[in-house]
Each structure stands twice: as structure tokens, then as C-alpha cells.
Amino acid sequence: MTSGPTPLSNAARLSVAPMMDWTDRHCRHLHRLLSRRTLLYTEMVTAPAVIHGDRERLLGFGDTEHPVALQLGGSDPAELREAARIGAEFGYDEINLNCGCPSDRVQSGAFGAVLMTRPDLVAECCAEMIAVSPVEVTVKCRIGVDEQEPETVLPHFLETVAAAGVGRFTIHARKAWLQGLSPKENRDIPPLDYDLVARMKRAYPHLHLSVNGGVGSLDEAETFLKAGLDGVMIGRAAYHAPADVLCEADRRIWGDPGTSRAEAAVRDMLPYIEAHLSAGGRLHQVTRHMLGLFAGRPGARGWRRVLSEGASRPGAGPELVIEALGRVEDLQQAA
Ligand SMILES: Cc1cc2nc3c(=O)[nH]c(=O)nc-3n(C[C@H](O)[C@H](O)[C@H](O)COP(=O)(O)O)c2cc1C
Numbered sequence: 001m002t003s004g005p006t007p008l009s010n011a012a013r014l015s016v017a018p019m020m021d022w023t024d025r026h027c028r029h030l031h032r033l034l035s036r037r038t039l040l041y042t043e044m045v046t047a048p049a050v051i052h053g054d055r056e057r058l059l060g061f062g063d064t065e066h067p068v069a070l071q072l073g074g075s076d077p078a079e080l081r082e083a084a085r086i087g088a089e090f091g092y093d094e095i096n097l098n099c100g101c102p103s104d105r106v107q108s109g110a111f112g113a114v115l116m117t118r119p120d121l122v123a124e125c126c127a128e129m130i131a132v133s134p135v136e137v138t139v140k141c142r143i144g145v146d147e148q149e150p151e152t153v154l155p156h157f158l159e160t161v162a163a164a165g166v167g168r169f170t171i172h173a174r175k176a177w178l179q180g181l182s183p184k185e186n187r188d189i190p191p192l193d194y195d196l197v198a199r200m201k202r203a204y205p206h207l208h209l210s211v212n213g214g215v216g217s218l219d220e221a222e223t224f225l226k227a228g229l230d231g232v233m234i235g236r237a238a239y240h241a242p243a244d245v246l247c248e249a250d251r252r253i254w255g256d257p258g259t260s261r262a263e264a265a266v267r268d269m270l271p272y273i274e275a276h277l278s279a280g281g282r283l284h285q286v287t288r289h290m291l292g293l294f295a296g297r298p299g300a301r302g303w304r305r306v307l308s309e310g311a312s313r314p315g316a317g318p319e320l321v322i323e324a325l326g327r328v329e330d331l332q333q334a335a
Contacts, residue, residue, distance in 0.1 A: 007093075007094075007135070007136050008039060008067055008069075008093060008094055008136060008168070009168070009208050009230065010254070011037060011038070011039040011067045011093075012039050012168060012208065012210055012230070012231040013225060013230070013231050013232070013253050013254070014035075014037070014038045014039070014221055014231065014232055014233075014234070014249055014253045015038060015039035015040070015041060015069075015170070015210065015231060015232075015233045015234070016028075016031055016038060016039075016040050016041060016233070016234060016235070016238045016239075016245075016246075017041060017212060017233045017234065017235030017238070018041035018042060018043055018044055018069075018071040018096070018098070018140070019043060019235055019236075019239060020043045020044055021043065022043070022239050022289070023040070023041060023042060023043050023239075024042075024043060024289075025060065025061050025062060025065070026272075026276070026285060026286040026289055027239070027289040028040045028042075028061065028062075028065050028068060029062055029064060029065065029269070029272055030242065030265065030269060030286075030289055030290060030293075031238070031242060031246060032064055032065055033260065033264075033265040033268050033269065034242055034243060034246035034247055034249075034260050034262075034265050035246040035247070035249040035250055035260065036250055036256070037249065037250045037253065037254050037256065038246060038249050038250075038253075039067050039068075039069060039094075040065060040067070040068045040069070041068070041069045041070075041071050041096065042059075042061070042068065042069065042070050042071055042092075043071070044071045044072070044073045044098050044101060045058050045059065045070065045071070045072060045073065045083075046072070046073045046074055046111075047072055047073065047074030047076065047079040047080045047082070047083035048074070048079060050072065050082075050083035050086050050087065051079060051082050051083055051086070055086065055090070059086070059087065059090045059092075060090075061090075061091075061092075066093055067093040067094070068092060068093055068094075069092060069093060069094035069095070069096050069138070070087040070090070070092040070094070070095050070096065071096040071097075071098055071140070072084065072087065072095060072096065072097055072098065072129075073097075073098045073101065073111050073112060074097075074111050074125070075110050075111040075115060075118070075121060075125060076125075077121075077124045077125045077127075077128040078128065080097070080125045080128060080129050081128035081129055081131065081132055082132075084128075084129035084132055084133045084137065085132040085133065087133075088132075088133045088134055088135050092135060093135055093136075094135055094136045094137075094138055095129060095133050095135060095136070095137050095138070096137075096138045096139065096140055096170075097122070097125060097126060097129070097137070097138070097139050097140070098111065098112055098140055099111075099112065099113065099115040099116060099122060099139055099140060099141040099142070100112065100113050100140050100141050100142045100172045100176065101113055101183070102114075102145075102176035102177070102178055102181070102183055102186045103183040113141075113142050113145050113176035113178065113186075114145065114178060115141075116141060116142055116144055116145045116148065116153065116157060116176075117145060117148070119156060119157045119160035119161060120160060122139065122157070122160070122161050122164075123160050123161050123163060123164035124164070126139065126161055126164045126165065126166050127164040127165060130164070130165045130166075136167070136168065137165070137166060138166060138167075138168040138169065138170070139161055139166055139168075139169050139170075140169070140170040140171075140172065140212070140233075141154075141157065141169060141170070141171055141172070142171070142172050142174065142175055142176045143171060143172075143173055143174060143175055143193055143196055143197070144175045145175060145176045145177070145178055146175070146176075146177060146178055146179075148175070150175065150193065150196055151196065154171070154196065154200060155200065155203060155204075158200060158204060158207065159204075162204070162207055167206075167207060167208055168207070168208040168209075168210075168230075169207060169208070169209055169210070170209075170210040170211075170212050170231070170233050171197050171200070171209060171210070171211060171212065172212045172213045173192045173193050173194050173196065173197050173211055173212065173213045173214075174186075174190040174191060174192050174193065174213050175190040176190065177189075177190060187213075187235075187236075192213050192214050194211060194224075197209065197211045197229070198211075198227060198228065198229065201228055201229055201230070202228070208230040208231065209229060209230050209231070210229065210230060210231030210232060210233050211224050211229050211231075211232055211233070212232070212233035212234075212235065215232055215233075215234045215237065216234075216237045217237065217244065217245065218244075218245055218248055218249060218252055218253075220232075221234065221253070222252060222253070225253070239289075239292065240292045240295060241292050241295040241296065242292060242293060243260075243261075243262040243265070243292075243293050243294070243295070244295065244296065246260070247259050247260045247261060247262065262293045262294055262297075263325065263328070263329065265293065266290070266293065266321060266325050267325075269286070269290065269321070270318045270321065270322070272286070273286050273287075273317075273318050273321065274317075274318055277317055277318075282311075282312070282316075283311045283312075283316040283317060283318075283320065283321075284307075284311035284312045284316070287307045287311040287320075287321060288308075288311070290307065290321075291303075291304050291307060291308060294328055297328075297332070298328070298331045298332050298334075298335045299327055299328030299329070299330070299331035299332055300328075302324070302327035302328065302331065303324050303325070303327060303328050306320065306323055306324035306327060307320065307321070307324050
């Protein structure tokens with residue numbers, strides 16, 4: 001059984017969750033400008049897509065993004081082995097297996113949260129991935145699915161998968177209901193059981209356990225870390241208000257000097273945006289991830305409006321972002 005610190009133990013003290021359609025490379029570039037340390041995750045990519053799909057489009061990422069983890073979806077050990085090998089070759093710092101996603105499409109492929117019912121298969125998949133991956137293989141899971149009893153299912157799942165060599169897990173602290181709830185409802189309706197995750201940490205002190213689900217701020221993240229959890233993964237709050245969660249993260253979680261600022265991140269995004277446009281991309285593909293940058297601050301509404309109304313127009317470019325930033329700065333000076 002794996003024990004002791006793992007290569008990304010420290011980075012994983014805070015992470016931004018994998019989120020389909022959200023945590024693409026543009027989003028991760030922005031998040032990395034806000035925090036140098038926070039561990040970032042890709043959207044889930046299925047193992048068959050990695051093997052047969054357009055790899056540069058699905059797996060390509062920027063040098064600036066490290067530390068960055070690739071999340072894989074799948075349940076076929078041979079496919080996952082090959083996908084993990086390819087992902088590590090691409091330069092990802094970690095390969096993560098999704099055992100928490102309840103969407104229909106994912107269920108039909110017998111992977112995601114339904115794997116909570118198949119710990120032996122998950123262990124086999126992980127063993128195959130570990131055999132070929134020079135980087136760490138980790139698992140993101142739920143506390144159970146459907147009628148399962150989390151108190152017994154989760155420890156059995158962790159023990160079984162850890163025995164295959166996995167030393168780090170992220171636990172979304174609620175069940176998933178595979179029938180009857182939409183993926184969105186499955187992120188809100190099943191109650192959170194943080195206490196169970198804390199008990200798992202006490203029961204398995206050698207495992208690196210991160211808690212996920214409903215964490216809304218850095219304050220809350222720090223509370224979990226102080227209480228003994230090894231890491232905290234934040235999803236929606238980090239996406240909708242990235243500056244709130246990430247600007248102070250390096251100082252507060254890792255003790256680095258200084259904090260980043262949303263305004264500076266916007267300016268630092270400009271060369272990235274220019275490069276994206278020169279390569280044939282569209283402005284809104286990048287700016288859609290920036291809409292929440294000033295959430296809760298004076299000028300937030302104008303910022304959002306200028307970008308959401310203008311960024312999809314043909315020919316829209318960095319000047320729109322500069323105009324939107326001007327709105328924020330004018331209002332902040334007036335405030
Ligand atoms: C839009 C969206 C897409 C998501 N896609 C994935 C995914 O690809 N893989 C995954 O493991 N979880 C996915 N999740 C779940 C998140 O990773 C996270 O577990 C969940 O949102 C709970 O954390 P939060 O309350 O901090 O948002 C997604 C969540 C959202 C909102």
C-alpha cells in the first residue's frame with residue numbers, strides 16, 4: 001500500500017475541480033495567472049477519446065499550466081492503461097480517474113460514479129494505469145451511489161483501490177443518484193457528509209485525502225486543512241468567482257509572499273488572447289471564463305455586460321477586454 005507524501009501532496013492542498021466545458025485550457029491559463037500553486041484539473045476526457053481522438057485538441061495544454069492533472073473517464077483497464085500512458089507522455093503531472101460523475105452518457109459507458117459499485121474493477125484499472133504512468137495516479141470519487149451505505153462502502157472502496165497503489169483521493173462528500181437526478185441536481189441535492197470524509201482521514205492517515213463539494217471560499221478551505229484534511233478541491237466557486245478563491249491562495253495556503261490581482265490577470269491575459277486569435281480562435285472562447293473575475297466588486301456588472309455582449313461578435317479582439325477593464329477601473333476609482 002502506498003504511504004507517505006506523494007509527489008503532488010503539497011500542490012493538492014488546494015485544487016480547482018475538473019469541470020466539463022469549463023476547465024478547458026483557456027480557463028486553466030486564467031486560473032494559473034491568479035495562483036501559481038493551486039493544482040488544476042482538466043475536464044474529463046474519456047479513455048477511448050484519448051486513444052482514438054484528436055490528441056492535440058483534447059490533451060494540448062500550455063507550459064504555464066503546471067501543476068496540472070489530466071482526468072480520465074473509463075472502466076476498461078486496457079484502455080485506461082493506454083490513455084494514462086499517453087497522458088503522461090503529454091506531460092501531465094497527474095492522471096486522475098473519474099469515479100464520481102453521474103451523467104447518463106457516462107453511465108452508459110459504465111464509468112464515473114457507477115464505479116463506486118465496482119471497487120475491484122477500479123483497483124484493476126488503477127493498477128494498469130500505475131504500471132505505465134511515471135506520474136501519480138489518483139482517484140476522484142463520491143461517498144457512494146444510490147442505496148449504498150457510505151459508512152461501509154467508502155472505506156471498502158478506499159482500501160481496495162489503495163491496495164492497488166493509489167495514495168491520493170479526492171472525495172466529493174455526497175452520494176450520486178444514478179437514476180432520477182440530473183447531473184446538476186446530483187451536485188446539490190444529496191446531502192454533504194463532510195464528517196465521513198474527516199473520519200476516513202483519521203482511519204487512513206497514510207492516504208492523502210482531499211474533500212470536495214460545496215466549499216465556497218478560501219476561509220472554508222483553510223478550516224478543512226486546519227481540521228486535518230490533506231487537501232480541498234473547489235469547483236463552482238472557483239469558476240464563478242476565481243479571484244475570490246485564487247488571488248490569496250498562494251499566501252494563505254502555502255505561505256508565499258504577495259497576492260495576485262484580478263486587474264493584473266486581465267492584462268496578463270491579453271498576449272494569450274492575441275495568440276489565440278492569431279491561431280484562428282474566437283475571443284469569447286477565452287473571455288467566457290473571465291466573466292466572474294470581478295464578482296461582488298464595483299463594476300462587475302459592466303464588465304460582464306461588455307464581454308458577454310461583445311465577445312462573440314466577428315472580429316472582436318483584445319480592445320474589448322481593455323474597454324471592459326476600463327469600466328471596472330473607472331467605477332472603482334469613483335467608489
Ligand atoms: C459544469 C460542471 C462540470 C463538471 N464536470 C466534471 C468532470 O468532468 N469530472 C468530474 O469529476 N467532476 C465534474 N464536475 C463535478 C465537480 O468536479 C465537483 O465535484 C462538483 O462541482 C462539486 O464541487 P463544488 O461544490 O465545489 O462545485 C463538474 C461540475 C460542474 C459544475
